[in-house]
Amino acid sequence: MRxxxxxxxxxxxxxxxxxxxxxxxxxGTLTPDLLLKNFSIAEKGPWLELLNKKKIVRVAINQTLxxxxxxxxxxxxxxxxxxxxxx
Amino acid sequence: xxxxxxxxxxxSEDIISKMKESNSSIGAVVTFTGFVRDFYNDxxxxxxxxxxxxxxxxxxxxMLQQIExxxxxxxxxxxxxxxxxxxxxxxxxxxxxxxxxxxxxxDAFDACHFIIDYLKVxxxxxxxxxxxxxxxxxxxxxxxxxxxxxxxxxxxxKTN
Numbered sequence: 001m002r003x004x005x006x007x008x009x010x011x012x013x014x015x016x017x018x019x020x021x022x023x024x025x026x027x028g029t030l031t032p033d034l035l036l037k038n039f040s041i042a043e044k045g046p047w048l049e050l051l052n053k054k055k056i057v058r059v060a061i062n063q064t065l066x067x068x069x070x071x072x073x074x075x076x077x078x079x080x081x082x083x084x085x086x087x
Numbered sequence: 088x089x090x091x092x093x094x095x096x097x098x099s100e101d102i103i104s105k106m107k108e109s110n111s112s113i114g115a116v117v118t119f120t121g122f123v124r125d126f127y128n129d130x131x132x133x134x135x136x137x138x139x140x141x142x143x144x145x146x147x148x149x150m151l152q153q154i155e156x157x158x159x160x161x162x163x164x165x166x167x168x169x170x171x172x173x174x175x176x177x178x179x180x181x182x183x184x185x186x187x188x189x190x191x192x193x194d195a196f197d198a199c200h201f202i203i204d205y206l207k208v209x210x211x212x213x214x215x216x217x218x219x220x221x222x223x224x225x226x227x228x229x230x231x232x233x234x235x236x237x238x239x240x241x242x243x244x245k246t247n
Contacts, residue, residue: 009141009213010224063146065209079143079211083227086142086171086212087121087183087203 001026003035003072006079011057015046032059032078033068056083089167090151092142094174099184106166106188113165117195118186119203125178134219138176143211147171154205158187161201162194169202171212201238208235 003022007015024030024038036054039047050057059066060079072078091097103116123138155167166188176182185202189195207228214225 006143008143008211009215012141060143060146060211063143063149079146081143081211082213082224084208084211085214085225085227086140086210087207 001030001072001074003030004075004077006077008079008081010082011050011053011080014049026074030072031069032061032066032072032080035072035078036068050080053082057081058084089169090148090155091168091170092144092147092173093170094172096172097170097181097184099181099186102168102170102184102186106168106186110165110188112190113188114190115192115195116186116188117192117199118184119199120181121183121203123176123178123180123182131220135178135216136219137217138178138180138182139215139217140171140173140176140182141213141215142171142173146211150210151206154202154209157205158198158202162189162198164189164194164198167198167202169206171206171210173212204231204235204238207231 001024003024004019005022006019007017012018024035036047036051040051058081059068060081061070061072062077099118099120103118106116107113123135125135127134151169155169158164158167164187168184168186170184172180172182183206185199185206187195187199187202189198208231215222216225
């Protein structure tokens with residue numbers, strides 16, 4: 001399964017990139033929650049930092065706000081959104 | 088209806104004039120304009136130099152369209168204009184404009200209030216303050232989410 005992951009604002013700086021494509025072996029349902037868990041164990045670094053901020057970070061799949069437990073599909077765009085401060 | 092995300096400065100007067108010209112049944116226009124607050128913190132000797140605004144292109148427009156749509160289901164509106172700036176802004180610059188046109192004032196006040204409350208919480212924008220002693224991402228105001236949620240308890244209504 002291939003997921004396009006986007007990082008904004010403070011998270012863009014933590015990951016030092018706007019977006020990355022992630023290839024994950026597909027077994028069962030993948031969710032943003034699972035993806036984050038897996039990567040924070042396997043890659044640590046910025047993923048661990050994201051895990052620590054999980055309570056205040058919201059996720060969007062294909063530009064719609066969703067729950068951390070929402071399913072991801074091949075080709076989806078997943079965005080991690082730090083606290084919104086517009087207006 | 089119009090949603091614009093832009094770097095350029097805007098004029099509220101021009102927007103109101105255009106709304107009025109295009110629709111003679113408009114009897115009231117309520118606008119909200121948000122500006123970059125020029126602050127100086129005595130204790131820290133902190134002074135704002137620039138404000139940088141980042142957004143999630145595509146999703147921002149989508150969220151604002153949904154907010155407009157919801158406002159239109161709650162009130163009978165003659166027009167909505169939302170302008171939000173991105174990029175580098177200076178103290179005193181306008182950041183956001185919400186203009187709502189109606190036949191009568193009550194709906195225009197409520198709808199404008201509703202739209203800015205939702206925009207604050209749901210439209211993916213991020214502010215970074217650049218000061219003389221460092222730069223940082225602005226924390227969100229916890230009360231904003233409560234203000235948005237209050238609208239859930241207000242019965243949907245169409246008055247005229």
